[in-house]
């Protein structure tokens with residue numbers, strides 16, 4: 321009998337298992353994958369994601385093989401902004417969410433999942449969790465309406481059956497645990513982005529760059545093995561036409577969104593792997609917990625990739641859920657109290673506002689004139705630029721940055737200085753051009 325069985329052993333699952341095992345609890349992790357391996361993800365970690373790794377003593381292993389930076393470039397319709405997430409906001413974020421701000425770092429990185437997930441799963445095993453890879457959970461054992469264990473197939477083909485006081489569903493957006501329990505998706509947002517990416521060597525972009533133009537986006541971030549992850553994304557309505565010629569349209573999108581990046585990739589880049597892609601990224605939420613079970617990571621809340629937040633949120637869930645479960649397992653609270661505490665942190669007003677922010681952004685409508693003016697105004701204001709980046713990354717509350725008084729103030733300044741950016745020259749014509757599918 322285990323204290324916890326964790327289904328899924330990546331960002332959410334391995335981290336939850338690691339934290340529970342370090343508190344002395346008996347934990348089993350089951351994952352159908354074998355490690356090291358990749359998963360569909362462009363694996364960018366914002367500074368709070370890196371901070372979680374630091375809090376858990378794993379950051380050095382990651383940074384030993386992964387380039388890190390603190391300044392990120394964000395270019396919207398030709399309006400460039402550069403900045404970093406302020407340490408003060410990071411500290412506030414951790415104190416609000418976890419009650420302490422230890423381990424905060426300001427750097428970000430793009431860590432291949434074959435690197436990161438291996439580090440996490442090894443750390444869980446080292447902490448004492450039993451890790452069974454290449455093993456698939458195929459059934460939940462339910463007794464008197466309560467989940468009490470799992471049955472599945474092991475790597476050698478044999479069947480296994482294990483029981484635990486709690487089963488943690490950390491099995492991703494198509495969660496077997498959630499589907500078996502019949503949990504509906506709620507607040508589902510079907511409009512999302514398509515995303516295609518691969519790995520190029522041969523050039524140095526310096527640091528991470530995120531570009532938007534019209535309804536398309538692209539990004540380049542240095543990653544492991546001396547390569548750069550290059551990503552393009554756009555509205556799902558355009559995906560059918562995009563798929564007709566993926567390599568050609570990746571280059572076409574880069575040339576349209578950032579001609580400089582397009583040229584760098586075309587003239588200097590060598591693609592080292594095939595192009596990966598995904599179309600199914602609709603956002604949704606699920607019930608967080610019930611009798612004998614709790615969900616963490618994408619299993620509970622999946623979001624579009626457009627703000628690169630899912631892994632960091634999986635870490636957040638792991639820390640919140642394991643802290644709550646520890647209190648219950650240690651006899652300091654009832655399970656109901658522990659789960660209510662977890663739910664209270666997860667279902668805050670800020671988290672609802674950020675979910676809405678991501679889902680709205682993933683519709684990929686072109687920026688409005690006033691939104692672009694706001695970006696122009698930010699150029700003269702480093703403090704607000706940094707706060708904008710922190711807001712985009714779910715470190716500062718969305719409601720604070722986008723509150724009316726802030727926007728009016730910034731827009732007043734922007735009216736003075738918008739001239740000189742081509743996007744404003746014939747805005748109506750540009751807006752019409754942006755609505756046309758580039759790949760049709």
Ligand SMILES: Cc1cc2nc3c(=O)[nH]c(=O)nc-3n(C[C@H](O)[C@H](O)[C@H](O)COP(=O)(O)OP(=O)(O)OC[C@H]3O[C@@H](n4cnc5c(N)ncnc54)[C@H](O)[C@@H]3O)c2cc1C
Nearest residue numbers: 328331332352361362363364457491492617618629630631
């Ligand atoms: C295109 C794309 C780009 C993204 N880019 C970023 C990014 O840049 N930054 C970021 O932070 N996030 C990004 N994300 C989101 C991020 O990948 C996810 O949020 C993250 O992987 C969630 O982690 P998880 O541990 O909850 O689930 P997963 O990483 O999906 O892991 C779930 C695990 O459960 C296992 N499993 C499933 N079912 C079973 C079963 N029945 N038995 C045993 N094991 C099972 C699977 O094998 C898998 O290993 C991106 C997502 C997509 C689609």
